[in-house]
Amino acid sequence: MGGQLYVCGITPYDATHLGHAATYLAFDTLGRVWRDAGVEVVYAQNTTDVDDPLLERARDTGVDWRELAASQTDLFRSDMQHLRVIPPDHFVAVTDVIAPIGDAVATLLDTGFAYRVETPDSDVGDDVYFDVEAAAGSTSWHLGIESRLDAASMLGFFTERGGDPERIGKRSELDPLLWRSARSDEPSWPSAVGEGRPGWHIECTVIALQHLGRPVSVNGGGSDLIFPHHEMSAGHGTALTGETFASHYAHGGMVAYRGEKMSKSLGNLVKVSELVAEEVDPRAIRLALLTHHYRSDWEWFDDDVFAAIARLTHWVEWAGVAVDGSGETALLAELRAALADDLDTPEAVAAVERAARSGGAPTSVDLDAVDALLGIDLRRSTSARS
Template sequence: MRSWATPSVPSLPGVGAIPTLYDTATGDARPTDVTNGAQLYVCGITPYDATHLGHANTYLAFDTLNRVWRDAGVEVAYAQNTTDVDDPLLERAAATNVDWRELAESQTDLFRSDMQHLRVIPPDHYIAVTDMVSPIGEAVAVLLEAGFAYRVETLDSSAGDDVYFDVDRAARDTSWHLGIESRLDAATMMHFFSERGGDPDRIGKRNELDPLLWRSARDGEPSWPGAAGSGRPGWHIECTVIARDHLTLPLSVQGGGSDLVFPHHEMSAGHATALTGEPFASHYAHAGMVAYQGEKMSKSLGNLVKVSELIASEIDPRAIRLALLSHHYRSDWEWFDDDVYGAIARLSHWAEWAAGAVAGTASTSLLDGLRAALADDLDTPAAVALVETAVQSGATPTTVDVDAVDALLGIPLR
């Protein structure tokens, strides 16, 4: 599946440092492992509504990581999925009387446009789940054969058996176990599992927290023939197989929003370890949640500030990016409608500063400062503050200073 156009990224003198990144699994910040090059997997959208600023906040965080790795001379392999068949998508399609495939295609196109406007470097592998159903089904069959999965009878006479992952068997026979990445207690796991797509009350499951691997075909739902029977994939196994088949495991970083820590990322890691015998990722990194009108921005609540709508109102996409990067990627924060106007004013001052740049080829104190700030757990607020200080100082910038803002923060000023 196509992604979107790659923005130009200026070359800078010298190289930056390998970034240190906070790891959810260990609770501390440490250097990212790029032994096999940087292997980055970031969970993509379920395309049933437009990109909101919470999504954009996550993808800008990992775009910053991508830029910092590249500036350090690291070869980056980046994969991202789009979950173009799933219950929320099917429900929205039914509610709006739109074919689910048309809804997925239109919203994926809008996402591509949003990412291109925000100058996000596209993934090397942008993969639709519907293009991976066969290998996902084969992986589920492997887990069944190895005893890490089991079938559960359905009450629907039109359906076959669903397939579930056995978390207790995986904990006994692999290095993975519940809590290995999330570090959550049992009660919190149960709360999030119920809230985020799990079915703890499903009769026939061995453990309430066992996640669905394969949903057998039901009348009126899309399904595909597969090694595990006719049906469609569960949520977590999709990302496992896409990452396994398009990147080198263990991943350097498994990334996404903090609402994916459990169950999605933890279960994806469990599936991967059961399939390969190896850890899924060296680092688990998560962006914070963005609130609006006092609540976390979410499709279910409808309190969305959409990137496409801001752009349609003639807001400069660079200002949207600057407003988001002014917050640390791991923080939870609230968006206010006037935030973007403060960013527009700041962007105007930065552009005036950049217009007076003189030619330069050598590293500068601003470039060194930006590299240090971003290598320290992607501290974009510190980086923004450094640029602001340089602008306010009245000193004439060099073209290297201006290029550094573009290459590392993704904000072109010329």
């Protein structure tokens, strides 16, 4: 039995903030639960190392876009390592799959699921768009199949999240870009559909189809990816293969800070790397995030880190009197039950807290369970913020 997991990755133009971390911890927890149940996990994730926000940041800062993408990707991976997120089996940069993406777009053109739109500002060819109505009429996919949004909400999110509903020449205002034909001031690559670079949604489709079985067991990401990204990626996948793209979709909630959603565009970020640089124990950061259910929207407060450090310190002291054990313990059973219930990490954390406050000594099985399922190793001493 296998679990095929695809989680949409970062656009690497700024450091990992706690909103990102919460999402990747959620799917790390899913992978841990699957492995504990004997499921063989295959996990793929992309990094969008060429995209408009990255190129804009590079221009604004005077840094080469490739250097910016490489440095921020390295920092992201370092942050994930600090948080003990088990790395994907396939961590794929979009710039490494340009040719397969171009081939997929060519296939969509050949099968009538894509079309070209006249592009006067490109000297080498026209942009290519996905035809949502053609896909809805000829496949099992249609708009709303996953998002369940009404037309007005779709249009609002499409506009807000990188879409171009007013583009002249499009057949439908919700048709997404598949391939952006080369412009003189942008990076581009040769492909089966001409010189250019990929649109956003098709990249995840192609990477998932390359590395995972069909359908993908779970396609995950933040809730801001439900529409258009996940819905359009699914449409591309179904149009390319004739099969359902993913069996299940799961989305992490948004994390706010100082009253607004934490985001790069607003700049109200609490960064994992900065907390680590301040000598906050990464286990405390992980523990703080796990106290919130992955689907909930919540707000980070600066004092949260101190509460997490205090809790971690108490847990480590409790772990220090552990005795040998074997077989399933009451705590292990509680952790499994909580996480089997839609990854209820707050209840799992509460179960450990109850055990630590009970006055009884934990067993080695209990410590192994906290390590394996919650990703928190209690056998090390606590390092606190200096």
